[in-house]
Amino acid sequence: MTLQASPVAPAENTPTASRVYPAARVITSDDDAISVARHLASRFAVDAARRDRERTLPFEELDACSQAGLWAITVPRTYGGAQVSYATVGQVFAILAAADPSIAQIQQNHNSAVFWLWKTGSEQQRAHFLGAILRGARFGNANVDAEPQQNPGPRMSITPDGDGYRLSGRKLYATGALFADYVSTIGQDDRGRRIVAIVPAEHPGMTIVDDWESFGQKTTASGTVTFDDVWVPSLNVLPIYRSYDEWPQNAITQISHVGIDAGIARAAVDATIAFIRQRTSNPIAPPTGPIHSDPYVIFQLGELKTRLHAAEAMMERAGREIDLCLADPQPDSVANASIAVAEAKALTTEIAIEASNKLFELAGTRSTHPSFNLDRHWRNARVHTLHDPVRWKYAAIGDFYLNGVRPPSGGQT
Structure with a gap:
């Protein structure tokens, strides 16, 4: 990747972060963002199990994201960013989360900050902070x-x-x-x-x-x-408050969570398949025959893959609804975006928990050995899906379609 040098420059008399990134690539398109995410994810996946086991914080990995420009993909075009589709945002989060969902979650609140700056900031605030983000600056939350x-x-x-x-x-x-x-x-x-x-x-x-x-x-x-x-x-x-009153802020915030859950589910399904294939290559087959020939294993993996792809399709749809809303922000389009994201969040929550649980049932007792650390997929799914319980989602979805009740703008749907 070609890196573009550009240090973060503080505004006069303004307290700014002490850390700077002397070189940050500027992502230019949706395809570019997805390509960069895949490249980084392939690196992050290598040591993900070890980082989880030892609780090694991903400082180097996050610096790599900043240098590659991945945290600036939603910066508006008028301020030098790619302003990618929110369908791409969901996909980028899913790609990263399949490699290491902690890294993906760390970026989630940053994306909300970018949107706040874009839709509620003054021209001076946008120029200053969005410019810093393009040069690699990261936002965390304390909310x-x-x-x-x-x-x-x-x-x-x-x-x-x-x-x-x-x-x-x-x-x-x-x-x-x-x-x-x-x-x-x-x-x-x-x-x-x-x-x-x-x-x-x-x-x-x-x-x-x-x-x-x-x-x-x-x-x-x-x-x-x-x-x-x-x-x-x-x-x-x-x-x-203007972002919640006038724009689909809740949907913007939650599409990242949708991507994280989808990525966890994808990683769990892939780990299940990889483990079964590894066992199949073992010359000592189980007495019941090769596990890859078990019709019930085949059936359940087919179910998991289908439900995963359905959840991913709903994530894509939700991202497109956000894009439509941003092009024409009206009460109805805000509600449509919020409900679409809620539907996707419900499905990705369920497939993340199901796939990470089925991993052990299908892969067998050996898969529970600590050396593989495959339980991290279930642990990550169980903890991350506690964000915004699905029971709220289904209730809001039902009330919307049955009674025409729009989800509250200031709450979490």
């Missing part, structure tokens, strides 16, 4: 309030202070923050509206703790972030 809340919405207040804003609070599940050049954190303004503050890495008052513990998605570093009387300039605050 989930640590304290319990009685009412929907963020608890943390982001309040005006001189030429900027001040905030304090503690956030959980901060996926990507440890690897980020900028950490976006959602709070509310004095009218209770959802806004976001963009805090540069290593900024005074921000502390990131790698205390993420889970049996799946082990290397996302989705830990805790504390903001202690942090001040940022006005350039670093976005009125993202």
Whole structure:
């Protein structure tokens, strides 16, 4: 790949991230994005099992993504990006997740930040931050309030202070923050509206703790972030409530999750087939005969492949619905995009869990040996699919088609 050198340049008197990427390739098209994703995924898959077993955080892999321009694929064309289709976004996430779903999940919140900047940022904010993203900068998140809340919405207040804003609070599940050049954190303004503050890495008052513990998605570093009387300039605050009120923000956010689940399912099915084929080549066949000749194994693998392809087709459809909505954002098109993504998310959730569970049933007892670490597929599926439970999806889908009820713009469908 040809690399294009271009350092991140800070705006005058603006706190910016301390890490820079001296050379970042600029992806130019949908095909280019998919090609780059496949190239990187082939590298990431090699050590994915080891990273999971040892909980080795993917710093080098994420730098490779930044250098290759993969985190800038949704930057608008008017700001130098490829502005790829959201069908391509889903496919890119699926390709990466099939290799290592933790790496794919780390990028998920970054893509939301790109959309926030595009649709709610001022011209100065777009030029500054989208330009930095094109040059390799990464956004992480610190959005989930640590304290319990009685009412929907963020608890943390982001309040005006001189030429900027001040905030304090503690956030959980901060996926990507440890690897980020900028950490976006959602709070509310004095009218209770959802806004976001963009805090540069290593900024005074921000502390990131790698205390993420889970049996799946082990290397996302989705830990805790504390903001202690942090001040940022006005350039670093976005009125993202507009993105939820006027645009398909929920669909934009969740198409990445759809891709991650699809990728986990694909990896589980591929691992099942590879393991069965390896056993078939073993000169000592099981007493019941070669497993690849078992008609019930053949039947169930056929089912899994069919359901996987159906889920992937629904992901493609959902991405196209988002594209249509962006071309003509109306209440109906926003609802159509949200429902299409919900349908795809329901199917990818189910096939990810089913395929990663069936792996052991079809591949046999030997597949459970720790040396293969095949259980990572089920662990990753079980943990990641807990994002936005499918029971919410089916309820919203049914209410939409039966009663014409559009999904709420500010919630998660």
